[in-house]
Amino acid sequence: MARDFAAELAECRGKIDDVDRRILDLLNERTRVVERIGKIKADAQLAVYEPKREDQVFQNVKEHNGGPLSNEAAKRIFERIIDEMRKVQRDRMETGN
């Protein structure tokens, strides 16, 4: 019997859609914490951008990466996440909400 490539792909894609929804939920959870940090920093009059803290984030990712994603690829993804969340923090500090 011939392999049903279409069915195999559909199964994989269903799994990816499920994983993506879980990633999205965690990104929103992370955003809520970042919003809280933005508020604390505004109250304490601290700078949004802290390169040392960003290094800690990358270090945490690198230390816990079991693969198969390479450390470099994981770092690039987290750079994008951090970049987007920095925008959230700036917006929060500007509006003061």
Added chain:
Amino acid sequence: MARDFAAELAECRGKIDDVDRRILDLLNERTRVVERIGKIKADAQLAVYEPKREDQVFQNVKEHNGGPLSNEAAKRIFERIIDEMRKVQRDRMETGN
């Protein structure tokens, strides 16, 4: 009593590190499925790049985004994720593993 901003920030950062490890685990889970897709596509001699499928991924994210992350920010993060995973698929097809 004065607020302990440092303690508040440390608590938030501990939460972020935990969320990041969970995101990382899911990214690796996603990579494993993408590797499987790469293998199926190689066997079926299908193209790696399928813009229609990428639209479905973004649609799934948009439909399930409860915020506070904006749809635009979520899309940019998933663009990076997809971009990194496309590289994984290409590598897999080239090496044939």
